[in-house]
Amino acid sequence: METISDATKGFVDLRRHMWMAGVEMELRRLIWQIAVTGKYISAKIHDSNRKFAGFKNIYGEEQLTLDRSSDEILQSQLKFSGFVREYASEEQDSIIHIGKGSEKYFVTADPLDGSSLVDTNLAIGTIIGIHDGSILGERKSDLVAAMYITYGPLITMVYSTGKGTHEFVLNREGEYVLSEDNITLSERGSIYGLGGLRKDFTPEHLKFVEYLESEGYKLRYSGGFVPDINQVLIKKGGIFSYPALKGNPEGKLRLIFELQPMAFIMKHAGGMATNGKEDILSIKPNSLDQRSPIYIGSRFEVKKAKEFLNKS
Ligand code: F6P
Ligand code: MN
Numbered sequence: 001m002e003t004i005s006d007a008t009k010g011f012v013d014l015r016r017h018m019w020m021a022g023v024e025m026e027l028r029r030l031i032w033q034i035a036v037t038g039k040y041i042s043a044k045i046h047d048s049n050r051k052f053a054g055f056k057n058i059y060g061e062e063q064l065t066l067d068r069s070s071d072e073i074l075q076s077q078l079k080f081s082g083f084v085r086e087y088a089s090e091e092q093d094s095i096i097h098i099g100k101g102s103e104k105y106f107v108t109a110d111p112l113d114g115s116s117l118v119d120t121n122l123a124i125g126t127i128i129g130i131h132d133g134s135i136l137g138e139r140k141s142d143l144v145a146a147m148y149i150t151y152g153p154l155i156t157m158v159y160s161t162g163k164g165t166h167e168f169v170l171n172r173e174g175e176y177v178l179s180e181d182n183i184t185l186s187e188r189g190s191i192y193g194l195g196g197l198r199k200d201f202t203p204e205h206l207k208f209v210e211y212l213e214s215e216g217y218k219l220r221y222s223g224g225f226v227p228d229i230n231q232v233l234i235k236k237g238g239i240f241s242y243p244a245l246k247g248n249p250e251g252k253l254r255l256i257f258e259l260q261p262m263a264f265i266m267k268h269a270g271g272m273a274t275n276g277k278e279d280i281l282s283i284k285p286n287s288l289d290q291r292s293p294i295y296i297g298s299r300f301e302v303k304k305a306k307e308f309l310n311k312s
Pocket of ligand 1 (some may be wrong): 113114115126195196223224225226242253
């Protein structure tokens with residue numbers, strides 16, 4: 001790939017970056033279409049004026065929740081792209097056949113992750129997985145690409161097609177321009193973020209948390225999966241976990257929609273993700289809403305978590 005100097009970074013837009021990286025044409029167009037959809041979702045978030053659940057507009061009409069309208073926007077954009085055979089979303093119970101049957105890609109989405117944070121004006125996001133085989137059942141391969149969009153003070157987009165992980169910022173002209181090429185996590189970081197209540201932690205997980213605290217890791221947790229993962233990625237290390245909890249051994253987060261796309265992105269930035277035993281990317285999901293505990297981030301901390309969880 002052509003070298004990108006610091007001076008030219010801000011002029012390398014998403015399409016050019018993917019072309020330079022040799023991403024095949026249909027996948028390039030699909031990723032670009034999804035990134036553009038992020039602008040429409042962002043416009044919806046603005047229009048909602050931070051009201052979230054089923055509120056009434058000035059005419060007294062019931063509005064769709066932001067999660068559902070983001071899902072509708074995504075579904076219609078993906079259908080329009082012409083490259084997607086099936087779509088599965090956290091907002092729907094079953095896989096939707098949106099193509100004619102010959103399209104190459106199968107897309108999963110968490111259309112608006114962290115939507116309960118909208119009223120507090122914290123960052124929220126969209127998570128996408130792109131497969132070249134069916135979403136459930138025997139897959140031809142793992143994910144071929146994954147991306148997420150962060151709606152924060154800036155709108156950013158991170159993607160990977162397996163050739164590194166890269167971050168783009170939406171500029172004033174409405175273009176996604178490269179802000180960080182080939183993000184690489186250090187072996188060990190200095191921050192951690194944990195979901196779940198401490199009183200519900202398993203003894204093994206609690207020991208791991210005490211280890212992180214004793215080593216001086218700083219707590220950085222917003223309660224939104226996308227910004228919490230984004231923080232570890234952009235700070236180039238550390239760990240995020242939503243663990244198995246007492247009475248809830250599968251944790252909270254969803255394998256297909258949330259965990260596997262983020263694990264793919266982290267892996268191609270030199271990080272790792274595990275459920276405590278198995279690599280998150282090697283788990284074959286049996287149902288759309290399958291959940292799993294997760295430990296994700298730089299290699300040292302993820303391996304350490306595994307050690308603590310498997311001590312007998
Ligand atoms: O999508 C689920 C989600 O909102 C994530 O963004 C976040 O990591 C998690 O739930 C937080 O859950 P809770 O506040 O219930 O622990
Ligand atoms: Mn979510």
